[in-house]
Amino acid sequence: MFSSDYISRLSRLIFQVITLAFVSLFLILPLCVIISESFGGGLKAYLNAISHPDTLLALGLTFLAVIVTLPLNVLFGIVAAWALTKYEFRGKSLLSALIDLPFAVPPVIAGFILILYLGKHGVFGSLLEKFDLNIIFSTPAIVIATLFVTIPFVARELIPLMQEQGTEEEQAAVSLGASTLQTFFYVTLPNIKWALLYGIILTVARSMGEFGAVSVLSGHIRGKTVTLPLHIEILYNEYNFTAAFAVSSLLMLLALLTLIAKEFFFWKLNSGGSVHQVQEDTVPGDPAS
Amino acid sequence: MKKTGSQNHFLPGFGLSLGFTLVYLSLLVLVPLSLLSFRALSLDGTLYRDIFQDPRTLAAFKLTFASSFIAAGLNLIFGFIVAWTLVRFPFPGCSFIDALIDLPFALPTAVSGIALTSLYVRSGMVGRYLDIFGIQVAFAPLGVVVALSFISLPFVIRSLQPALKDIEREYEEAAISLGASPISVFFAVIFPAIRPALLTGFSLAFARALGEYGSVVFISGNMPMKTEIISLLIAGRMEQFDYDGATALAAVTLLASFMILLSIHLIQWHYSRKIQPRS
Numbered sequence A: 001m002f003s004s005d006y007i008s009r010l011s012r013l014i015f016q017v018i019t020l021a022f023v024s025l026f027l028i029l030p031l032c033v034i035i036s037e038s039f040g041g042g043l044k045a046y047l048n049a050i051s052h053p054d055t056l057l058a059l060g061l062t063f064l065a066v067i068v069t070l071p072l073n074v075l076f077g078i079v080a081a082w083a084l085t086k087y088e089f090r091g092k093s094l095l096s097a098l099i100d101l102p103f104a105v106p107p108v109i110a111g112f113i114l115i116l117y118l119g120k121h122g123v124f125g126s127l128l129e130k131f132d133l134n135i136i137f138s139t140p141a142i143v144i145a146t147l148f149v150t151i152p153f154v155a156r157e158l159i160p161l162m163q164e165q166g167t168e169e170e171q172a173a174v175s176l177g178a179s180t181l182q183t184f185f186y187v188t189l190p191n192i193k194w195a196l197l198y199g200i201i202l203t204v205a206r207s208m209g210e211f212g213a214v215s216v217l218s219g220h221i222r223g224k225t226v227t228l229p230l231h232i233e234i235l236y237n238e239y240n241f242t243a244a245f246a247v248s249s250l251l252m253l254l255a256l257l258t259l260i261a262k263e264f265f266f267w268k269l270n271s272g273g274s275v276h277q278v279q280e281d282t283v284p285g286d287p288a289s
Numbered sequence B: 001m002k003k004t005g006s007q008n009h010f011l012p013g014f015g016l017s018l019g020f021t022l023v024y025l026s027l028l029v030l031v032p033l034s035l036l037s038f039r040a041l042s043l044d045g046t047l048y049r050d051i052f053q054d055p056r057t058l059a060a061f062k063l064t065f066a067s068s069f070i071a072a073g074l075n076l077i078f079g080f081i082v083a084w085t086l087v088r089f090p091f092p093g094c095s096f097i098d099a100l101i102d103l104p105f106a107l108p109t110a111v112s113g114i115a116l117t118s119l120y121v122r123s124g125m126v127g128r129y130l131d132i133f134g135i136q137v138a139f140a141p142l143g144v145v146v147a148l149s150f151i152s153l154p155f156v157i158r159s160l161q162p163a164l165k166d167i168e169r170e171y172e173e174a175a176i177s178l179g180a181s182p183i184s185v186f187f188a189v190i191f192p193a194i195r196p197a198l199l200t201g202f203s204l205a206f207a208r209a210l211g212e213y214g215s216v217v218f219i220s221g222n223m224p225m226k227t228e229i230i231s232l233l234i235a236g237r238m239e240q241f242d243y244d245g246a247t248a249l250a251a252v253t254l255l256a257s258f259m260i261l262l263s264i265h266l267i268q269w270h271y272s273r274k275i276q277p278r279s
Helices: A006-039 A042-050 A052-088 A094-102 A107-118 A125-130 A139-149 A153-163 A169-177 A180-210 A210-219 A228-237 A241-271 B015-042 B045-053 B055-088 B094-099 B110-119 B127-132 B141-151 B151-168 B167-177 B182-211 B214-220 B230-239 B243-274
Strands: none
Touching: A006 A139, A006 A241, A006 B094, A006 B141, A042 A241, A052 A094, A052 A139, A052 A153, A052 A180, A052 B015, A094 A153, A094 B015, A094 B094, A107 A139, A107 A210, A107 B015, A107 B182, A107 B230, A139 A180, A139 A210, A139 B015, A139 B055, A153 A180, A153 B055, A169 A180, A169 A241, A169 B110, A169 B151, A169 B243, A180 A228, A180 A241, A180 B110, A210 A228, A210 B230, A228 A241, A228 B110, A228 B214, A241 B094, A241 B110, A241 B214, B015 B110, B015 B243, B045 B230, B045 B243, B055 B110, B055 B141, B055 B151, B055 B182, B055 B230, B094 B151, B110 B127, B110 B141, B141 B151, B141 B182, B141 B214, B151 B182, B167 B182
16 A cells, blocks of 8 residues: 555646646747747848838737727726725626626627627718718727727726725725815825736737737728737738747737736735735636637 | 725715716627627527528537537646646746746737647647647647637636635545545545636636637638637628628627526526535
């Protein structure tokens, strides 16, 4: 018979080996492939690919989508989390479920819904025709699709934290004569800043990487309505693999920076403000769904 | 959690914040979604009949739901092993692995798609070894499963980690000292404690996999009847401006996935009623 100590050491080893093998094969290997493929044509080809005018235009559009999406969804996230956590009212759980709804809608269907909404045959169709505006297959469509898929991220990060913090500090501030804005900026914001930053990071990551919704709404007009992920698709389908991977390596770099920032914010959340401990392991909002 | 009770609307700004939230959500989410449902309800019934009679559509439905289910199931097994190792058997470099778990969330799906494809094609780094055994991953249904497992990997692990941390080891030790085998300890002590977390992780992974588009279009090869997923069919209808067909497909897909998620929630609720909160 084996001693129980032997069995527990053996099972420990088996678990660790499987984990290491699984993580290296499934997570680390894809990263290595991106790097090796993108430098497959040498450094010069790599630099040519990432400085190509089409790449820069795609980068610009991606940047624009992020710049417009971020402030709107940050504002929404803060206001929605405030409304859901600082007051009691009926239908609260329904509202909370509604905020999560964009997570549950497949991106392609989200894109389709927005076409029905904004297209020529949509609600505003006649209005748009009157002013000769075409929203779908143009830049605004990409921005609105990005807006749709990233709605829940900031709110999802703030709600559990603000729920835990309660309203006592805000009530104290208001009863001492602070205005609502003062209360928010001097009392609430310092308490939620790291969670807010994490929500911002998730929003940025997802808005840069969104593919499905943007793909069906963009019309794939090269140099006009193509974001970085769509540009990768075009290059890949043209068998221009080196360039596709070179552009991918840029997005991979941003993804890794996101992960580092995430670790930093969690560390800050758990080490700073000892009064309000945040559970690290709540399922994070999903930047890529 | 604190309830403010009688001091309910003591803080100013209730109307404004709730109003803004509702208007924003209505404009961006509710109105567009209800448009789809109105359109879906007013469609001719034959369109729905066609969906269930067209072999190509049926094949896409089968592939999407089956591969999402398999991917979420695989994540359940490997997710448990990885989460267990990270919580119970930490080793040097563990925190690096822990940080890396979220990579599929952070990496744009198009990037994941082309990276996985080049790994698993016949000449790829992994594919060439699988090819020896006659296993084809890229441009085959198996590729869809691989892509879906990759993008939904973090859900199970991230749901399991806090649950595993919460398990009190005394129960396991008691069971072992009473002579229980490791397998019976798992099923009698550990599994009941992590069942809610497993269900949550599974349903999140499944829901995410059902809607995935970016990574699958690269690795699957998009062959009709063989490796075509529903999202691709919907995108195809839209490209042909067949909005009625796209509406019917989208409505059926949304309904099916909502119903599956609802039934998982009901199972969850069933168990949470049976097990009263420990306090």
